[in-house]
Every structure is written in structure tokens, then in C-alpha cells.
Amino acid sequence: MEIDPFIFRLSIFILSIFVGYYVVWSVTPSLHTPLMSVTNAISSVIIVGAIIAALSGSSETIFETSNIFGFLAIILAAVNIFGGFLVTQRMLQMYKKKKK
Amino acid sequence: MSANLSALFYLISGILFILALRGLSSPETSRQGNYFGIAGMIISIIVTFLSIENFGPGFIYVLLFLLIGGSIGAFIAFKIPMTAMPELVAGFHSLVGLAAVFVAISAFLKPEVFSLGTVGNIKLASLIEMSIGAAIGAITFSGSIIAFLKLRGIMSGAPITFKGQHFINLILGFTIIFLIYYLCISQSSNIFWSVVIISFLIGVLLIIPIGGADMPVVISMLNSYSGWAAAGIGFTLENTALIITGALVGSSGAILSYIMCKGMNRSFFNVILGGWGATDQASSSEGKEQKPVKNGNADDAAFLMKNASSVIIVPGYGMAVAQAQHALREMVDALKKNGVKVSYAIHPVAGRMPGHMNVLLAEANVPYDEVFELEEINNDFANCDVAYVIGANDVTNPVAKSDPQSPIYGMPVLDVEKSKSVLFVKRSLSPGYAGIDNDLFYRDNTLMLFSDAKKMTEEIVKSL
Numbered sequence: 395m396e397i398d399p400f401i402f403r404l405s406i407f408i409l410s411i412f413v414g415y416y417v418v419w420s421v422t423p424s425l426h427t428p429l430m431s432v433t434n435a436i437s438s439v440i441i442v443g444a445i446i447a448a449l450s451g452s453s454e455t456i457f458e459t460s461n462i463f464g465f466l467a468i469i470l471a472a473v474n475i476f477g478g479f480l481v482t483q484r485m486l487q488m489y490k491k492k493k494k
Numbered sequence: 495m496s497a498n499l500s501a502l503f504y505l506i507s508g509i510l511f512i513l514a515l516r517g518l519s520s521p522e523t524s525r526q527g528n529y530f531g532i533a534g535m536i537i538s539i540i541v542t543f544l545s546i547e548n549f550g551p552g553f554i555y556v557l558l559f560l561l562i563g564g565s566i567g568a569f570i571a572f573k574i575p576m577t578a579m580p581e582l583v584a585g586f587h588s589l590v591g592l593a594a595v596f597v598a599i600s601a602f603l604k605p606e607v608f609s610l611g612t613v614g615n616i617k618l619a620s621l622i623e624m625s626i627g628a629a630i631g632a633i634t635f636s637g638s639i640i641a642f643l644k645l646r647g648i649m650s651g652a653p654i655t656f657k658g659q660h661f662i663n664l665i666l667g668f669t670i671i672f673l674i675y676y677l678c679i680s681q682s683s684n685i686f687w688s689v690v691i692i693s694f695l696i697g698v699l700l701i702i703p704i705g706g707a708d709m710p711v712v713i714s715m716l717n718s719y720s721g722w723a724a725a726g727i728g729f730t731l732e733n734t735a736l737i738i739t740g741a742l743v744g745s746s747g748a749i750l751s752y753i754m755c756k757g758m759n760r761s762f763f764n765v766i767l768g769g770w771g772a773t774d775q776a777s778s779s780e781g782k783e784q785k786p787v788k789n790g791n792a793d794d795a796a797f798l799m800k801n802a803s804s805v806i807i808v809p810g811y812g813m814a815v816a817q818a819q820h821a822l823r824e825m826v827d828a829l830k831k832n833g834v835k836v837s838y839a840i841h842p843v844a845g846r847m848p849g850h851m852n853v854l855l856a857e858a859n860v861p862y863d864e865v866f867e868l869e870e871i872n873n874d875f876a877n878c879d880v881a882y883v884i885g886a887n888d889v890t891n892p893v894a895k896s897d898p899q900s901p902i903y904g905m906p907v908l909d910v911e912k913s914k915s916v917l918f919v920k921r922s923l924s925p926g927y928a929g930i931d932n933d934l935f936y937r938d939n940t941l942m943l944f945s946d947a948k949k950m951t952e953e954i955v956k957s958l
Contacts, residue, residue, distance in 0.1 A: 400619060403729060403737055410741030413512055418746040421518045423842065423867050426750060426849030427579055429518050430717055433743040434586045436511045436531055437724045440593050442504075442542045443608075443731050447600035448556050449548045450607035456552045460603035465559050467596035470589040472563025473570070478586055479532050480571035485579075485853055486528060489521040492861035 428485045435478025441471035500545040501734055503537055508738030510534030515742060521862055538735050576857040577814050580713060580846040581645040584638045587716045591634030594723040595690060598628035601730055602686050608731055614681050620730050625674045625686065627726025629693040634719040636697030641712050644701075645846060651706025659703060666696050704765065707811070707888075709846045710754040711765045718747025750848050757842030759894075759905035787923065790941035792953035795882075795917050798941070800958060802879030804835040806871065808908055809851050810844045812885020812920070816947035819858040822884065825951050826860070828958040837874070838865045839908050841889035872909050881910040884919045885947045891932045900930060916940040919950050 421429050447464030455461070510530045517527015543553070574582050601624050605611050610620040643649035670692055677685040704712050725740025755762050799805055807826070813819060826836045838860065844851045855865055875881060883890055886908075894905045910916050911934055918940055925931050934940055943950050 399732070400729075403732065403734075406734060407725060407729070407737050407741050410508070410512075410738045411745045414515070414742040414745035415749065417512060417515045417742070418749045421515065422520060423753075424840075424849060424852040424862055424865060425518045425521065425524060426753075427583075427847060427853045428524065428849070429515070429746065430583050430713065430750070430848065431579075431586070432514055432518070432528060432531055433717060433721065433746050434583060434590065436514060436535065436739050437590050437720050437743045438593065439507065439511075439535060439538050439735050439739050440590065440597060440724050440727055442538055442733055442736060443597035443601070443727055444593060445539070445542045445556055446546060446607060446731070447597060447604070448559075449546050449552045450604055451552075456555065458604075460600040460607070461552075463596040463600040463603070465555065467593040467600070468556060468559045469563035469566075470593040470596070472560045473567040474586050474589045474593070475535055475567065476564040477567030477571045477582075479528060479535070480568055481574065481579075481582065482528050482531075483525070484571060485576070485856070486521070486524045488576075488853070488856040488859075489524070489862045490856070490859065491521075492863050 425486075425489075428482050431478050431482045431485065435475055435482065438471040438474035438478065441468060441475065444468045444471055495541065495544040495547070497545070500541045503541040504733055504735035505738075507534040507538040507541075507735040510537070511735075511739050511742060515746065534735075576853055577817060578646075579853060580709065580850060581642050583847060584642040584645055584713055584716065587713075587720050588635045588638035588642065590720040591631045591636075591638060591716075591723060594631030594720075594727050595628050595635060597727050598624045598631065598730070599686075599690070601727075602628075602683070610730065616681060618678055621678055621681070622674065623726055623729040625677055625689050627723055627730060628686075628690050629670055629674075630719055630726055631723035632690050632693035633697040633700065634716055634723055636694045637701045637712075637719070638697075638716050640698055640701040641709065641716060644706060645709060651709075653705040654702040659699065663696060663699050666692055666699070670696070700766070706846070707843075708758075708765050710843050710848055710850075711751050711758075711762070713847045714747050714750035714754055715766075716747070718744050718751060721745070721747055754843055754848060757906065759902070785936045787935055788938075788941050790917070790943055792943070792945075792950060793957045794941060795943055795950075796954045796957040798915055798917065799829055799834065799880050799882070799954070800832050802834055802914075804837075804874075804878045805829060805880045805882060806875060806878045806910075806913065807836065807838045808881060808883045808886050808890060808910060809838065809840070809855070810884065810886025810889065811846060811850075812887075812947050814845055814850065814854055814885070816885065816949075818884060818948035818951050819854045819860075821948050821951040821955065823855075823858040823860055825955045825958070828955055832958070836864065837871065839868065839871045839875075840865060841868055841886065841908055842906075844886060844889060868906055868908060875909045875912040878913040879915065881913040881916045882919070883910060883916060884951065887920070887925075887932055888930070890934055891930065893930065893933050902930065910934065911937060911939070914939065917943055919943045919945065919947050921946060 444467035514531030721743025728736025
């Protein structure tokens with residue numbers, strides 16, 4: 395009997411939860427704010443879906459409702475991607491060790 | 495690009511995202527981690543373009559919108575003051591939530607694009623996945639907007655409660671489950687829209703009863719939700735990068751919520767169900783107002799600290815409000831010149847989001863190896879000459895250790911009372927967020943400095 399591809403995706407999902415669990419516990423508490431901003435940035439990989447939605451159809455149908463929702467989602471996700479990574483970078487630059 | 499090849503690239507993106515989080519285990523590796531994250535994102539986006547292979551006019555529009563959004567994001571990232579970080583993160587969460595809703599809507603309107611079937615005949619599993627993604631996304635969006643408004647001070651931070659609130663939330667929750675079930679049978683677009691709208695409503699209702707000081711839990715929880723929403727969409731689109739990221743972000747937010755709840759010794763449900771102490775405790779503190787308090791000024795404080803051999807600084811949300819972190823650093827520099835050993839003690843729930851105090855201190859150029867977490871430093875108070883409490887209150891209250899009747903009993907607190915003397919910068923004797931009196935104010939070794947945190951610290955710097 396063949397295994398439904400959904401099961402494979404579910405396996406990836408569950409394993410990733412475990413990976414996330416162990417990785418996040420090892421994050422030092424002083425970096426919890428950058429952790430939130432970087433998770434924010436990476437969850438905007440949802441832009442992949444937005445691009446597919448926006449680019450569906452030919453050039454005549456480019457501004458159909460579903461495409462427009464795709465374009466809107468691209469803007470939102472792009473704000474998040476650039477904003478999230480850059481603000482994380484800005485924060486991380488500030489963490490300095492004692493000058494010896 | 496073939497579907498198999500792009501799937502492999504999405505897997506690589508997912509791994510890079512894992513490494514991005516892994517980097518945050520220490521400040522030295524964190525910057526490199528962030529680059530891994532950026533690389534993962536670039537790979538995902540390029541692979542998506544290559545697999546669609548549509549470089550017509552639509553492609554130009556995509557790039558244009560990417561650029562518009564990107565410039566807005568970059569502008570915000572460079573302009574935002576560090577004190578506004580909690581509301582920024584809440585705002586970003588709302589965008590992820592809304593993007594998830596939009597992608598789900600788009601998939602519902604044109605399922606054939608994502609090979610999920612055709613309009614009115616969408617695959618059952620996809621329909622469930624996309625409606626769950628849309629529902630969680632919508633809750634994340636409206637919940638984060640409320641959190642943003644509360645943190646920004648546009649909306650009062652006080653809990654808004656009304657009778658039957660939890661009952662209504664429960665009913666709405668069940669309604670969503672029922673509607674999704676009904677959607678699967680009917681494939682009706684009206685039902686889909688109803689799911690989205692009711693979810694927006696739940697998001698609002700879920701966050702309004704939660705008070706300002708519980709925001710660390712709320713932000714972490716919304717962080718978690720944004721992850722689950724992304725994962726839901728990831729299942730719909732059969733995209734590994736999204737599934738991995740969603741799981742990572744979801745568990746990250748959940749762990750942070752757990753850490754924050756533990757920092758307050760409260761259960762998750764206790765926080766979510768809203769309103770803490772504020773009402774039932776107000777009456778019991780009335781009888782205590784006559785107790786004598788030792789009142790000091792900046793010169794007294796400067797004298798005490800100058801002659802100390804070690805000082806521990808306990809910052810709280812008040813420091814963030816007064817923007818006192820830079821003045822504080824100047825004070826510490828002056829103390830160090832006098833040969834005083836200074837360290838900082840951070841309570842897990844100090845501030846309005848996880849790690850809030852650490853970022854503010856880092857902004858003021860405080861080296862991170864002088865900043866300690868509660869467990870690391872709590873034993874040092876016994877050997878310390880002066881504890882300088884600036885803008886913190888409930889997290890220092892010894893009542894949490896002694897009085898089982900107190901609402902904060904059992905909450906881990908910083909043992910400031912064990913140090914030889916305590917300097918407590920506060921505007922008045924009013925109780926903190928938990929609504930309980932702080933026993934520390936009336937101790938013999940406590941000197942109250944009634945003033946604004948920043949003003950007082952600046953005055954101390956002058957007299958040092």
C-alpha cells in the first residue's frame with residue numbers, strides 16, 4: 395500500500411517541532427527579544443505562497459481578485475522580512491562584551 | 495525547475511532557518527545565525543520564482559511590491575527606538591497573520607493554481623488545512639493589533655472584562671469548528687468568509703481581557719500562533735520550508751510563553767483568562783498606609799553606592815518607560831571609576847516582552863557579561879552592599895516567599911532584601927501591577943527615592 399504524501403509532510407512537521415523545542419531551549423534568555431524578531435522574519439517565508447498566488451494566470455488576468463490578495467500578501471510579508479531581519483541585526487550589533 | 499529539485503531547495507531553506515535560531519544560543523554566534531536566516535529566505539524566494547517560470551509583466555509587479563514592502567520594513571527597522579520593540583514585534587506578528595489569511599483566501603478563490611482541485615471541488619484535506627491556516631492567521635492578526643494598541647498606549651492597558659466573556663469565546667470557538675466542518679460538505683464561499691470574520695472577532699476578544707504586565711505572555715503566544723498559521727498554509731501549499739518554519743516558530747513561541755508563565759508562577763490559562771489581582775486585592779492594602787518609610791535623596795544614594803564594594807542593579811518596566819537606561823549606564827561608569835563592582839539582575843518577566851531589559855541595556859552599551867538572569871545572580875544579593883531597584887516592583891516583593899495568601903505567592907523573586915541596603919527608585923508608594931503592597935518599602939534597610947527613574951539617576955550621577 396502506498397503512503398499518502400500528507401503523512402510525509404506530517405512527519406516533517408512533527409520532527410521540526412522537536413528540533414524547534416531543543417533549539418529554542420538552548421537560546422540564551424538575554425537574546426529572547428531578537429529570537430522573537432527573527433522568528434517573525436522567518437515565518438514570513440509565507441511569501442512563497444503569496445508569490446505563487448500573485449503570479450497565477452496570464453498577463454490579462456493579472457489583477458483578478460485572487461492575484462490581488464497575493465500581491466497584498468507580498469507587501470505584508472516583505473515588510474516583515476526586511477523589517478524583521480534588519481531590526482534583529484540592529485539589536486544583535488548592540489550586544490557587546492566587556493572591554494578588557 | 496522541477497518540483498523535486500525545488501522541494502530540496504526548500505528543505506535547505508528550512509535547515510538554514512534552524513541554524514538561524516541555533517545561532518542565538520550565544521551573542522557571539524547570533525549575528526552569523528541571522529545571516530543564515532537571510533540566506534534561507536533568499537533561497538526560498540528565488541526557488542519560487544524559478545519553479546513558477548512566469549517572468550511576464552506579473553513578475554515585474556511582484557518585484558515592485560516586494561520592493562515597496564521591503565523599503566517600508568527597512569525604514570521601520572532603522573527608525574524604531576529600542577524602547578518600542580514590544581509594539582514593533584506585535585505589529586509584525588499581525589502582518590504575518592494577515593498575510594496567511596490573504597494567501598488562504600487566494601488559494602480558496604483559485605485552488606487550481608496550487609493544484610488543490612477546482613472551485614467548488616477543493617480537496618478535503620486542503621480545505622481543512624487552508625481554513626485552519628486562515629482562522630489562526632486571522633486570530634493572530636486581530637489579537638496582535640489589540641496587543642499593539644495596548645503596548646503603544648493608544649488603548650488602555652487595563653484588562654477589559656465583561657460578563658460571560660469566556661462563554662462567548664467558547665461558543666465562537668465551537669462555531670468555527672462547526673463552520674469548517676460545514677465548509678467541507680458545502681464548499682460554500684460564504685462559510686469560508688464567515689470562518690475568517692469570526693476568527694478576527696475571537697482574536698480581539700481573546701486579548702482585550704489581558705492586562706499590560708501580562709503582555710510578555712501575550713506576545714509570545716501570538717508569536718506561536720503566527721507559526722502555526724504559517725504551518726497550516728505550508729500544509730495547504732505542500733511546501734517544506736513553510737512547514738518547517740511554522741513548526742519552529744510555533745514551538746519557539748510556545749516555549750517563551752511557558753518561560754514567561756513560570757516567571758510569574760501562573761498557569762497559561764490563568765493568564766489567558768485575564769485580569770489579575772487588581773480588583774480583589776485593592777482593599778486589603780488600605781490598612782497598611784500608615785507604616786513609616788525611609789525617604790532619601792540623590793546625595794544619600796550617591797554616598798551609599800560610592801562607599802559600597804558591590805552594587806546590583808534591578809531594572810524593570812519603569813526604566814523602559816522613563817528611558818533611563820543611558821543615565822543608568824553613566825551612573826554605573828561613575829561607580830566603576832570609584833572601584834565599585836556592578837552587575838545587573840534581570841527577572842524573567844521584567845518589561846513587556848521576553849528579553850526586553852537585556853535589549854535596552856545592550857542599547858546603552860552595557861556589556862552583556864555584566865547582565866545576569868535570576869538564577870545566576872540571586873545568591874549574590876546576600877553579599878552585596880547596595881541593590882538599586884529602578885522601575886521594578888512586584889518581582890522584588892518578598893511576600894512571594896512568605897505569604898501563602900498573596901496572589902503572587904510562589905512567584906520567583908529577586909532576593910533584593912538580603913543586600914545590606916536597598917535603594918528603591920519609584921514615583922510613589924502605589925502598589926505594582928499585581929495590586930499588592932510591597933513589604934520591601936517599609937524595611938529598615940530600604941531607602942525610598944521618590945522620583946522619576948531617569949531624573950533620579952541623573953541626579954545621582956551629578957552628585958557622584
